[in-house]
Amino acid sequence: MIQMHKVTKAYPNGVTALDDVTVRIQKGSFIFLVGPSGAGKSTLTKLIFREEVPTRGQVLFNGKSVNRMRAREVPFLRRQIGVVFQDFRLLPHKTVFDNIAFAMKVVEASVKKIRYRVPEVLEMVGLATKVNVYPHQLSGGEQQRVCIARAIVNEPLLIIADEPTGNLDPDMAREIMTLMLEINRRGTTVVMATHAREIVDVMRRRVIALEGGRIVRDEEHGSYEQKRGPAR
Amino acid sequence: MIQMHKVTKAYPNGVTALDDVTVRIQKGSFIFLVGPSGAGKSTLTKLIFREEVPTRGQVLFNGKSVNRMRAREVPFLRRQIGVVFQDFRLLPHKTVFDNIAFAMKVVEASVKKIRYRVPEVLEMVGLATKVNVYPHQLSGGEQQRVCIARAIVNEPLLIIADEPTGNLDPDMAREIMTLMLEINRRGTTVVMATHAREIVDVMRRRVIALEGGRIVRDEEHGSYEQKRGPAR
């Protein structure tokens, strides 16, 4: 589904966030991106939905070049991808309902479908009671969950989640992970950048570890850190 | 140092975030605030530096009423408190250096002191190389560390850290915790809201657990969750 070939990303100020990264992500897989702060995890995900374009190399999504794509096509790429942004990116002047409904209006969903689907996803992330409040009236974890709800509402082909449990308590984090697994089971590809050691170690999925913009580890049933002896 | 007496906070939209909370925090102590997402942790900290005022009850800081304070005095209260905000709150049009220097200029520190002190704290949080970039050019964890640096730069009497390790990898989180402990050892009071079970359980400090706006647990050498049998 996603192919990156010798991708290098240097930001205009000279920081090389990704350095010669080649990776291939199968449709329907569940992938953890791990690595220290500043390793390039977010940058890697941003290349997929073309928030950034690579300095060198190729990014393909479903066989189509993302970096050579024309500007007009970009919105249609993004509609196939649900993103949980590390900084949430909620529209400050819209309620929780309207924030999620906006993602549906963009794809011209019917009013009926919006009325049915938005409460459903809010229920899934445990925010049924916060339908009509504005983002600044939510706690950090609640904002994060709104962002998760928005990412899944259109049932995209791919979900990119950047640190989706950073502001959640362990119980809530577990619930969100269960939700992600459920969505993945239905065929959606999931790419998740995370620092949550416990979660990664428990789930035993493919782990891609970045460090200084390079892939330092890529294991099919990996753990958060390099295995030293048996898994705990 | 901080006293809260029968404090209730209801937001204008009717949500009761804190319900009859009474708590007393000694000078020099190190306190964890835990609890599920939306429990009221951030709200409790916001009452201390008067980002919010309680609906009922009293908040005292160093014996002075915070909620009855006149608007003119508020800046001087805030200068005694270093806050790591859950949403970072960095000035988008200022570089990392200027963001931190701003907190020093507010207290009219000398240019010489600023030149010396800012790189020092950036070094402490591991961002010595990011002095002259803007917040949007930083990764999530890097932004969080800038916020930590800003909170400690003026050597405040109290540090309030709201989820300061949510975007950091475990190694970096450990370093930051070491830093906080070091600062605490020098006499600074630290109040930290967190979901990081590992950290809380390892440190064995006072833990105040909130749930639905009420204090459900307050232990001198507590753990993240209610003890069931011996600590693991």
Added chain:
Amino acid sequence: MKFRTLGYFFGEAFRSLGKNSWLSIASIATVAISLLILGSSVMMVLNSQYWVQTLASDLEIAVIMDVDTPAGQVKMVGDKLRNHNLVSEVTFVPKAEALTEMRQKMGDRGDYFRALGDQNPFPDLFRVKAKDPRDMAVLAGEFQGYQRVERVLYGQGVAENLLNLSYWVRIGGLVVMGLMGGAAVFLIATTIRLTVYARRQEVGIMKSVGATNWFIRWPFLLEGMFLGFFGSLVAVSLLFAAYAVACHYIQTALPFVAVRTDPAFLWQIFEVLAAAGVAIGAAGSMISLRKYLHV
């Protein structure tokens, strides 16, 4: 594009108008001020042109007969003038009347004409109006050739001067209108640019969840157009109120100045300003959005 999306666009535009109420008011006021300036200069130009035209059409050619021309020949010339196809009106001023008129014109000093006794040194003359004031020079030349015509006077250049003036008023008016129109577009573009600037973050978020440029643009565009339209309504109301007062004042104080008050004229002004308002709003929005859509 589906119909419901259209509904969304209008809904968003109105919600934003309502939500940023003071911002909306400020924008409307800006549009109104600009259009007020524009509108008053349009009205001034049109009116001064109209006045010059009216003045010019009041201008006349004096055809002065030889003092001793017999009445028969005077009548012949009169008929010839009246039948000329470029002439609209001919008035005959006989000798006697000319003397009286002269005396009046001289006012107090006219008393000294008494010295003339019963002599009447004045000739018969015709006052001739041309259908089109621009033909006056040609007509004057032609009349000069008629029999027993002593001389032809037509304001000694006043007509040409007035027509010239009318030309310059038109040019000057266009320049002023152009400048004011430019200033208006600039002011509104600035205002809308600032509102978009204040919302650049939102635009970025919208793009990152897959909204197309036009999906983002339409609500802003409609908002700009509504702001422009409301602004033009305010401008037209104020302008017409001020105009009514000014007309009243002018008609009593300066009755010789012609002003236009016909509804067709006012309606035209309204149409022009409303269209200008909407166009300005739309242009302002488009200009402003360009910058922040490349997210």
Added chain:
Amino acid sequence: MKFRTLGYFFGEAFRSLGKNSWLSIASIATVAISLLILGSSVMMVLNSQYWVQTLASDLEIAVIMDVDTPAGQVKMVGDKLRNHNLVSEVTFVPKAEALTEMRQKMGDRGDYFRALGDQNPFPDLFRVKAKDPRDMAVLAGEFQGYQRVERVLYGQGVAENLLNLSYWVRIGGLVVMGLMGGAAVFLIATTIRLTVYARRQEVGIMKSVGATNWFIRWPFLLEGMFLGFFGSLVAVSLLFAAYAVACHYIQTALPFVAVRTDPAFLWQIFEVLAAAGVAIGAAGSMISLRKYLHV
């Protein structure tokens, strides 16, 4: 407040001016446009007042003697007029001159005076200028009482009309200036309000790290004042350029219209506009900041 903090305030103000360069340019342009409008109306008012004054001071009283007054008595009246303490200038126009003048005034039709032969029906007269045109009515009444004065003329109400006009021009000018000044303050307040609105988040952050209201305010205030000042510079430059052209045109085309071109006058205009620009910028900033400081 320490000196270094002052440096910080100026530094911030300039940095912000440079960083939001297009925003700064837009604000400067807004100030410039507003002040241009304000400035041109000030100049128009002052000039028309000046013109009316000049005109009024050119007005004269004609003191007409009886036709058959002996030269001695005429001279006596002349001396009396010249020694009057409200009179600034007296010109004597003897009979002969009056006839010539009359002939010239009559132009072509003056030929008919030939009928008068050698008779001169005109009297001796004096043209008298008052020191203050407003005294003319009083003086005229007084002169009427002098011996052998046949009648006194002073423009048959023209003087009063002109003085009246001058009064109305002043009133009207003040109204226009008031409106334009208000519009300018409003436009700039809007502009600065929008810049502050765009930065309300920043203001909130500053407050939450312990900045006092004045610490936040000063850079914005200075920025507004600089914007206002630069705007007034632009306005003054354009205004003076346009004025130079207009003066040149008026002095050649309409030589009888008086215009003010003395440096003192221009300097005064500059001072007024610069002060207005700075005040407007400061006022705009203060108004705009009020709302967002209650964080």
